[in-house]
Amino acid sequence: MSRITLAIHGGAGTILKSTMSPSIELSYREGLQAALDNGYNILAKGGSSIEAVKSAVMVLEDNELFNAGKGSVFTNEGAHEMDASIMEGNSLKAGAVGIVKYVRNPIELALHVMLHTEHVFLGGEGALQFAQQQGLAIENNDYFFSQFRFDQWQNVKNSETFQLDHSPFSTKEKKIGTVGAVACDQFGNLAAATSTGGMTNKKFGRMGDTSVIGSGTYANNATCAISCTGHGELFLRAVAAYDVSALMEYKGYSLNEAMEEVVNKKLVFMEGEGGMIGVDAKGNASMIFNSEGMYRGCRNSEGTNEVQIYR
Ligand code: ASP
Numbered sequence: 001m002s003r004i005t006l007a008i009h010g011g012a013g014t015i016l017k018s019t020m021s022p023s024i025e026l027s028y029r030e031g032l033q034a035a036l037d038n039g040y041n042i043l044a045k046g047g048s049s050i051e052a053v054k055s056a057v058m059v060l061e062d063n064e065l066f067n068a069g070k071g072s073v074f075t076n077e078g079a080h081e082m083d084a085s086i087m088e089g090n091s092l093k094a095g096a097v098g099i100v101k102y103v104r105n106p107i108e109l110a111l112h113v114m115l116h117t118e119h120v121f122l123g124g125e126g127a128l129q130f131a132q133q134q135g136l137a138i139e140n141n142d143y144f145f146s147q148f149r150f151d152q153w154q155n156v157k158n159s160e161t162f163q164l165d166h167s168p169f170s171t172k173e174k175k176i177g178t179v180g181a182v183a184c185d186q187f188g189n190l191a192a193a194t195s196t197g198g199m200t201n202k203k204f205g206r207m208g209d210t211s212v213i214g215s216g217t218y219a220n221n222a223t224c225a226i227s228c229t230g231h232g233e234l235f236l237r238a239v240a241a242y243d244v245s246a247l248m249e250y251k252g253y254s255l256n257e258a259m260e261e262v263v264n265k266k267l268v269f270m271e272g273e274g275g276m277i278g279v280d281a282k283g284n285a286s287m288i289f290n291s292e293g294m295y296r297g298c299r300n301s302e303g304t305n306e307v308q309i310y311r
Contacts, residue, residue: 003283015293067177072197089190180227208232230274
């Protein structure tokens with residue numbers, strides 16, 4: 001039996017203790033711990049890594065503090081367009097959705113694409129129709145509303161600016177928002193899941209890395225499971241998640257070495273701010289970022305159970 005491990009993230013960016021109010025910090029910590037416990041308990045009961053990552057991400061999607069599901073940022077038209085993807089490391093099967101409106105839990109929809117279609121990636125109206133056909137929870141636009149993200153949007157909605165998610169406590173601070181989870185179950189099977197509302201004021205059907213298998217999400221039992229958060233355009237161009245796997249597969253890097261190379265060398269060189277979480281088939285986990293902070297947590301069967309925010 002493998003060591004079981006779950007790691008999660010809730011976005012990265014300029015997250016400084018000096019400007020975080022104690023009550024907001026507590027809310028973030030509680031939100032992260034709830035998601036961590038939810039996914040870990042599935043693994044501890046013998047559940048699969050794919051179930052664990054889906055379930056942990058759903059808890060974060062349902063929490064309006066995080067930019068995914070409820071609390072997703074506003075597009076230029078005042079809508080919420082969400083992206084999500086999920087991948088299983090033993091079968092290399094994957095499911096992804098992009099520019100999805102009204103679906104309460106886009107990660108659940110991505111899993112349904114993986115399990116119940118011949119396809120990997122569904123987008124827009126068609127993805128919504130598929131969600132309805134599958135009987136998934138659909139909400140109206142108001143469900144996704146959050147006051148602080150509405151205020152962020154008001155600041156930029158008449159400009160050409162696309163904004164990465166900003167934290168609620170100071171408009172000067174940049175918090176890149178997206179949620180994700182990676183897991184290794186007792187059989188050494190890996191899985192990764194990532195979900196986001198994307199960037200404030202985005203238009204023209206903009207999508208980042210989150211729904212793109214290989215960029216924002218990747219899982220392969222031979223190497224690792226990775227979930228990213230950061231400036232999507234750069235993570236797309238870096239093919240960030242798969243690059244970690246390739247360094248492990250072709251160059252024999254450890255998980256930690258490969259993640260360091262991609263996050264702190266390649267992405268820094270490209271000016272791609274953000275981070276990623278990863279786990280390998282022995283249950284080793286890493287959480288690496290090149291920004292000021294990253295909401296993150298890790299729990300394993302050797303007693304690690306931690307939630308962290310700052311560097
Ligand atoms: N990577 C995501 C995107 O670019 C969002 C983020 O992590 O801020 O859409």
